[in-house]
Amino acid sequence: MKIDLDRGLLLACAAILAVLPFVASGYVLFIVNLLMVYIVLALGLHIVLGETGQFALAHIAFYGIGIYTAGIINNAWHPNFLVSILVSAVVAGALGYVLGALAIRMRDIYLALSTFAFGEAMQWVFLNWVSVTNGSNGYRMSPAQFFGYELVSDIRAYPFVVLAAAAMLWLTVYLSRSQLGSAFRAVRESDVAAQAMGVNVNRVKRIAFMISAAYAGLAGGLFTTFSSFIHPDSLGFQATVLILIMIVVGGIGSVRGAIAGAVIFGLISELLRQVLSFQEIIYGVILIVFMMFLPKGLFSGRDARQPVAAGARRPSGTAPEAKEAGS
Template sequence: MSASRVSSPWWDRGVLLGMAVVLAVLPFTTSGYVLYVVNLLMVFSVLALGMHLVIGETGQFALSHAAFFGIGIYTAGLINNQWQPPFFVSILAGAVLSAALGWVIGLLALRMRDIYLALATFAFGEAMQWVFLNWETVTNGSNGLQMKPASLGGYQLMNDLQAYPFVVAIAALMLWLTVALSRSRLGSSFRAVRESDVAAIAMGVNTRAVKVTAFVLSAAFAGVAGGMYTLFTSFIHPESLGFQTTILVLTMVVVGGLGSVRGAVAGAIVFGLASELLRQAPSYQEIIYGGILMLFMMFLPKGMASLFVARRKSQRASSVASANVTEKHA
């Protein structure tokens, strides 16, 4: 067997096909709660992909993801409550507003690096949660916001089953966009900035524009995730949009594997399920996620994706060695 066959993309395509089959069959074989969890995992996947763009691809350590997620939820929910347009309009509005604020944060972030950037974006996230809690005339404050069912052409999404195909379709679209971005010239610029600003500038990369673009795209993804959340949830409380959510998504991306699309999705699935299991113990979640995050950064800094890469390299080396032995005996 040749090395090229081991490194073939057919394996990845097979995994995607298998996932597609499972997702297609799921509505006919499972209960409403399982579909709710899968919908939630799709939302987490889009959130993780958004953070992957700004942290994993570009190396900008931003901690404001929950804020943009909340902006997406409140924007989509409020627009739907007021006018009930087709749900994709509400989701798009949330994504655009999140992206606009992401652009502002991105411009401010140009003056900051590392811990200062993390602290500044953390402060923005905390400020937005304060807005969600105290702007009672708009968000209903600490009472939370009750949201009407989303609709499309007069068809209302009344439960998890009805929302499921749309949530999965949007998640698939965002995954495709992430992969396309990663393989594009912009994706190469992201990675150049991540490795070295100086080297990126020497290569002709406009580092300022690239960093701002990463913030805009990351915020837009979080806004889309927020809009997706409104398709199967009728209530949102500001307490769920704090730093704990950002830490959860950060854990997904880091443990999954920084810089890996596959790792971001895998991390979203694993820790999305974990968050659901730990729902009854919210006070311990930050400690658990923080501990796992610390352990991975110490002992497996490249995350779960590195295990897959190591396995592929081992298989490739074995196949090459086997081919060489065969040639010698031929």
């Protein structure tokens, strides 16, 4: 029944998204494009935080790296936009792997602080590397292209952004059900237990960081298909809080929660655009309320995957799957 309901919701959403370009204004399509980018961002953070349990706060930094990488490529060579977003994902993923290698021995608040420091350092780079990013004046990007077809409007970019978000959703579900996903969750529940099961914990963490960063870089590349300008101020602490609250309120460890959080808070952030000075206060109040009254979020991703207690009988196949993925 649950699977049928999920399929029904997916079909309904697909039908709405298919009809939307014919009935909606350009502004509505811009919002939907932005929500698709938020969904990809949230899915990436879901992998490292929800699936692997690594409290990393550098996601927006990789998003910014993706935006600037794709923008620079578009301005310099005007290639097919698929090239620019794939390069953005590869560059961000490589840096994510390096960050993961440096941070694998840190946990909890220490990991959060170190990755947050990386994010702040990258915003400093965006602001001060004027010869590349144009600094505080913001960076203007040429329109993305698809075999000579310029994506100069929201409606032109819309089908590509929606299809890319759908592909990343499919990939996320596939990873979650794979042996690598089993290794992610084993590390999330207990490093020691995962190690005892034969999981290469450090390798799994590095892979999680890399995949999460690649998602963020790809989301940045997608952003350049419908937006021609980026300012470093939009890649700061407030954006980090926004993405984090999407995951926490939606439900840590839940793909559906990541999507719901991205859509809900993507819309809220747009509604609060006229009161920027109050956004962080409002987000903080929402987060406190959820922590008090709904700590597992709108969807709980861990109910169906309870950790195996020490000495309890393990479901058949769990240990070999995790071991093979992490070895």
